[in-house]
Amino acid sequence: xxxxxxxxxxxxxxxxxxxxxxxxxxxxxxxxxxxxxxxxxxxxxxxxxxxxxxxxxxxxxxxxxxxxxxxxxxxxxxxxxxxxxxxxxxxxxxxxxxxxxxxxxxxxxxxxxxxxxxxxxxxxxxxxxxxxxxxxxxxxxxxxxxxxxxxxxxxxxxxxxxxxxxxxxxxxxxxxxxxxxxxxxxxxxxxxxxxxxxxxxxxxxxxxxxxxxxxxxxxxxxxxxxxxxxxxxxxxxxxxxxxxxxxxxxxxxxxxxxxxxxxxxxxxxxxxxxxxxxxxxxxxxxxxxxxxxxxxxxxxxxxxxxxxxxxxxxxxxxxxxxxxxxxxxxxxxxxxxxxxx
Numbered sequence: 001x002x003x004x005x006x007x008x009x010x011x012x013x014x015x016x017x018x019x020x021x022x023x024x025x026x027x028x029x030x031x032x033x034x035x036x037x038x039x040x041x042x043x044x045x046x047x048x049x050x051x052x053x054x055x056x057x058x059x060x061x062x063x064x065x066x067x068x069x070x071x072x073x074x075x076x077x078x079x080x081x082x083x084x085x086x087x088x089x090x091x092x093x094x095x096x097x098x099x100x101x102x103x104x105x106x107x108x109x110x111x112x113x114x115x116x117x118x119x120x121x122x123x124x125x126x127x128x129x130x131x132x133x134x135x136x137x138x139x140x141x142x143x144x145x146x147x148x149x150x151x152x153x154x155x156x157x158x159x160x161x162x163x164x165x166x167x168x169x170x171x172x173x174x175x176x177x178x179x180x181x182x183x184x185x186x187x188x189x190x191x192x193x194x195x196x197x198x199x200x201x202x203x204x205x206x207x208x209x210x211x212x213x214x215x216x217x218x219x220x221x222x223x224x225x226x227x228x229x230x231x232x233x234x235x236x237x238x239x240x241x242x243x244x245x246x247x248x249x250x251x252x253x254x255x256x257x258x259x260x261x262x263x264x265x266x267x268x269x270x271x272x273x274x275x276x277x278x279x280x281x282x283x284x285x286x287x288x289x290x291x292x293x294x295x296x297x298x299x300x301x302x303x304x305x306x307x308x309x310x311x312x313x314x315x316x317x318x319x320x321x322x323x324x325x326x327x328x329x330x331x332x333x334x335x336x337x338x339x340x341x
Contacts, residue, residue, distance in 0.1 A: 059085070
């Protein structure tokens with residue numbers, strides 16, 4: 001179920017009726033007696049940026065129910081972050097997103113559903129509000145007495161207060177679960193196990209995980225040219241190890257535009273990625289994980305997003321140091337000025 005109208009299910013070759021029947025057949029907890037009874041199973045089945053957006057909300061639930069009374073469903077790649085930030089919570093990992101019913105979802109159902117066979121929970125809490133077909137099936141494997149989730153009818157509308165809809169949704173869900181008003185301070189993302197510092201460098205993360213929200217190289221070069229007019233600090237074009245060739249292209253275009261003092265870095269692994277951003281002096285990012293992590297560390301930050309994505313996961317801020325611009329209308333000089341503190 002996708003709560004936001006900004007998203008749509010990927011196209012599938014299966015007829016809708018066949019897909020619905022398969023979904024019902026694959027749904028539901030595994031059979032058998034339950035040997036453990038705990039208070040809450042938290043379903044946070046998103047990528048790095050999604051998890052960071054939900055982090056303080058998850059921490060709020062763990063504090064309410066007790067770490068030993070909670071289980072958390074996450075992607076395997078996020079287990080080190082979840083274990084560090086939510087110590088004592090049992091982690092249940094499931095494979096990354098699956099699309100094909102026969103090649104991916106059915107084998108996952110056969111192998112992974114048994115992870116939920118021992119447990120009965122007092123409540124199941126869907127902290128992931130945008131769940132594709134596989135995500136909804138996996139959520140149903142949790143055996144619980146009560147179910148807490150937002151629906152398209154209860155999911156908030158985009159707000160003019162410069163905090164994204166997903167954060168409003170987390171706040172609404174937390175109030176529903178806890179039965180009391182929840183403040184922004186309680187749910188705005190922050191880290192507790194990583195300490196922010198300032199190495200003086202500007203980190204530029206221009207790429208998104210699937211390329212759909214990449215910042216054009218020409219715009220990055222123009223922003224850096226204006227940045228260089230006032231700042232001599234090092235500039236690092238950064239991404240994952242798989243992005244090095246693309247990042248070198250960005251660097252070549254920026255150098256041709258007169259920007260010097262550029263380096264390319266690609267931290268490997270989630271913990272190195274977080275440390276890389278924790279040490280930054282300032283961050284320029286696409287609408288991606290780096291933008292969310294930089295904001296959670298309260299860095300001077302500019303996120304560049306597209307109009308079609310604006311309002312869903314960006315903008316949000318911890319302080320006045322975080323700014324968001326639309327890629328289509330971004331003024332390079334204004335963006336460079338917004339990065340200065």
